[in-house]
Amino acid sequence: MKKILALLILTSIAFTSAMAQARGGTQSRGGGASPIRGQALNGTTGLYTLPTGYIGWEGNNDLALDIGYRAIFNSSGTAHIPSLTLSLFKFVEAAFAYDIQPDRYNNDDNDDLLMGFKVKLPTGNTAIALGFNIQLINMSHNHNYNAYQPYIAISYPGNFFSMPAETTLVIGKTFHDNTDDTNIDFGMGFDIVLFPDVFNKLLHLIVDFANFGYSHDAWPGGYNAAAWRGVFNVGFRFDLSQLPPFTKYKFVLDAAFNDILDDGSRSFTFGVVFGIPLM
Numbered sequence: 001m002k003k004i005l006a007l008l009i010l011t012s013i014a015f016t017s018a019m020a021q022a023r024g025g026t027q028s029r030g031g032g033a034s035p036i037r038g039q040a041l042n043g044t045t046g047l048y049t050l051p052t053g054y055i056g057w058e059g060n061n062d063l064a065l066d067i068g069y070r071a072i073f074n075s076s077g078t079a080h081i082p083s084l085t086l087s088l089f090k091f092v093e094a095a096f097a098y099d100i101q102p103d104r105y106n107n108d109d110n111d112d113l114l115m116g117f118k119v120k121l122p123t124g125n126t127a128i129a130l131g132f133n134i135q136l137i138n139m140s141h142n143h144n145y146n147a148y149q150p151y152i153a154i155s156y157p158g159n160f161f162s163m164p165a166e167t168t169l170v171i172g173k174t175f176h177d178n179t180d181d182t183n184i185d186f187g188m189g190f191d192i193v194l195f196p197d198v199f200n201k202l203l204h205l206i207v208d209f210a211n212f213g214y215s216h217d218a219w220p221g222g223y224n225a226a227a228w229r230g231v232f233n234v235g236f237r238f239d240l241s242q243l244p245p246f247t248k249y250k251f252v253l254d255a256a257f258n259d260i261l262d263d264g265s266r267s268f269t270f271g272v273v274f275g276i277p278l279m
Helices: 002-024 222-229
Strands: 063-074 077-088 092-100 111-120 127-137 145-160 163-172 185-193 203-210 231-239 250-258 267-277
Touching (some): 145 185
Antiparallel strands (some): 111 127, 145 163, 185 203, 203 231, 231 250, 250 267
């Protein structure tokens, strides 16, 4: 039921966005959502669960660094995820995050090291990236297992009721030591700049849905919650880089509800990202 409801919601948004594009024409990437990108929960440039087809910095920056932090609040406890993301040569990204989770399953050392690498292809107005995630699960508890996720992420600009928007589609596959299943990773999400004339492009609505989590051991639901029920996230992203004191930097705040349709896994996330161009 959850998957059906979430897919209906996302399909409705996608249909309306497509109709708006047909009426108003597709904008250039500069006219879409903010060119300064936020981070997904695992540190890679993206929405919440999903990576996008972009890297963190493009344009004139050959080297840039983003420093992020996210706290995921759930009735079972709070996870803390500090992260670092490097943008290189306008088309390469390397992301590193350390997922510090509360105790569960009688395991008092439940921390994961998450690494992501992404290459953005020269595809014009539609952004396409090839990525590869490496997850070292339970690093401080005898390093239980590894997970690997190759994927392709496609993001394209458009309009939603005359508001700049981007749609992202992700397809991939997760491999890990404990299984040889044939499940395919799939997700879709949206970044909508809400009422840009009113909020001066500061406020974004972020929505994504996927059958995988930000990691194979995502807090609080873990792999089973994502694979069996799906993960539906919705929240607001505040692009403070639009303010005059921060226009040369990246300064993004996130406030989101994660897995909102699942009792037990339902949680709230607060995040902040600050980035600086180095070259």
